[in-house]
Amino acid sequence: MNITIRQLEVFLALFDTRSFTAAATQRHMTQSAVSKVVAELETQLGFALFDRTTRRVQPNAQAVEFHPFAVEIIATMRSAARSVAELADLQRGRVGIAASPMMVYGLLAPLIADYRKRYPGVQFDLHELSTDETVASVLAGRVDFGLGAIDHEIAGADTQVAFEDSMFAVVRADHPMAARKKVPWKALALWEHISLRNVYTVRRTIDDIVARQGIALPSAIEVGTLTAALGLVRAGAGVVVLPGYAARIAQEWGLKACAIADIGATVHRIHVIRRQKSTLSIAARRFLDELRMSAGKLPARP
Structure with a gap:
C-alpha cells in the first residue's frame, strides 16, 4: 500500500464538498484528475469510498470510517512541515x-x-x-x-507579567549589615544609599515601598547604570537596593546581598x-x- 498525501487531500476535499466540480476547484485540479486520484486511492485501499451518481457524490460507510484517519494524517504532516520550517528559520533569525x-x-x-x-x-x-x-x-x-x-x-x-522578583540590599562584605541574612526596611533607613534614576522602574518600585513603609532612604548619589551603582557600593559610598537578578551580579563583584525581611516575597514584577x-x-x-x-x-x- 502506497497512499500519498495528495490522495488524502483530494479525498478530504471530495468528502467535504460531495462534488467533483467543487473538489476540483478547491484543489486547483480538473474534474477528471480528481476522479483519477480518488480511484487510485480506492484501489490502494481495496474498497470504494463514494457512491457516485450523475449529479452527486456520496461518501459511503467506509469513507466515513476512513475520514478521521485521513484528517489526522494530514494534520500531522502539516504540523511536521511547520516544525521543519521553524527549525530552518532558527538558522538565520x-x-x-x-x-x-x-x-x-x-x-x-x-x-x-x-x-x-x-x-x-x-x-x-x-x-x-x-x-x-x-x-x-x-x-x-x-x-x-x-x-x-x-x-x-x-x-x-x-503587557504580561513574565516573572516576579524579590528585592535585596547590596552592601560591601565588611559592612555591618553583611553578616545578616535579612534586614528590615527601617534598618536600611540608617544608611546612605546609592539611587538609580527614576526612569527605571526599579527606582519607582523602591520609592513606592518606602512610601508605604513611612520611611526615607537617605541618598546623595544618583546613577544611571548597574555598574556605577555596584562600583560605588564596592568603594564604600553606600548601600543599593536591587532586584534578585541584579543582586546575583553583586555577589560576583564580591559584595553581599541581604534579603529584605518585611516585604512580600514578590514585589518587583517584570513584564x-x-x-x-x-x-x-x-x-x-x-x-x-x-x-x-x-x-x-x-x-x-x-
Missing part, C-alpha cells in the same frame, strides 16, 4: 530586545549565550534603555519585545512588553518562551 542595562547583564546575558549555542545563526540586537525608552522602542517597532516593570496600561501595547497585533518571528518567539520558562525558575534569593 534575528531577535530585537529592549531592556534596562541591569536586566541585559543579570537576566538576559546567560539566556542569550545558551540560546546561541543551540541556534548560532540567530542574531540578537540588544537595546539597553530605561523603562520609558523601552516602551517607546517597542511601540515604534524597533524591537520585537521589551522587558520592564509596568505599573499602568500602555496604549498600543500588550514582557509587545506592540499590539505584532507578530513575532520564530526565533523571537522561541527565545521569549525560553525566557519565560527560565525566569519562572529564578531562585527566591541570590
Whole structure:
C-alpha cells in the first residue's frame, strides 16, 4: 500500500464538498484528475469510498470510517512541515530586545549565550534603555519585545507579567549589615544609599515601598547604570537596593546581598512588553518562551 498525501487531500476535499466540480476547484485540479486520484486511492485501499451518481457524490460507510484517519494524517504532516520550517528559520533569525542595562547583564546575558549555542545563526540586537525608552522602542517597532516593570496600561501595547522578583540590599562584605541574612526596611533607613534614576522602574518600585513603609532612604548619589551603582557600593559610598537578578551580579563583584525581611516575597514584577497585533518571528518567539520558562525558575534569593 502506497497512499500519498495528495490522495488524502483530494479525498478530504471530495468528502467535504460531495462534488467533483467543487473538489476540483478547491484543489486547483480538473474534474477528471480528481476522479483519477480518488480511484487510485480506492484501489490502494481495496474498497470504494463514494457512491457516485450523475449529479452527486456520496461518501459511503467506509469513507466515513476512513475520514478521521485521513484528517489526522494530514494534520500531522502539516504540523511536521511547520516544525521543519521553524527549525530552518532558527538558522538565520534575528531577535530585537529592549531592556534596562541591569536586566541585559543579570537576566538576559546567560539566556542569550545558551540560546546561541543551540541556534548560532540567530542574531540578537540588544537595546539597553530605561523603562520609558523601552516602551517607546517597542511601540515604534524597533524591537520585537521589551522587558520592564509596568505599573499602568500602555496604549498600543500588550503587557504580561513574565516573572516576579524579590528585592535585596547590596552592601560591601565588611559592612555591618553583611553578616545578616535579612534586614528590615527601617534598618536600611540608617544608611546612605546609592539611587538609580527614576526612569527605571526599579527606582519607582523602591520609592513606592518606602512610601508605604513611612520611611526615607537617605541618598546623595544618583546613577544611571548597574555598574556605577555596584562600583560605588564596592568603594564604600553606600548601600543599593536591587532586584534578585541584579543582586546575583553583586555577589560576583564580591559584595553581599541581604534579603529584605518585611516585604512580600514578590514585589518587583517584570513584564514582557509587545506592540499590539505584532507578530513575532520564530526565533523571537522561541527565545521569549525560553525566557519565560527560565525566569519562572529564578531562585527566591541570590
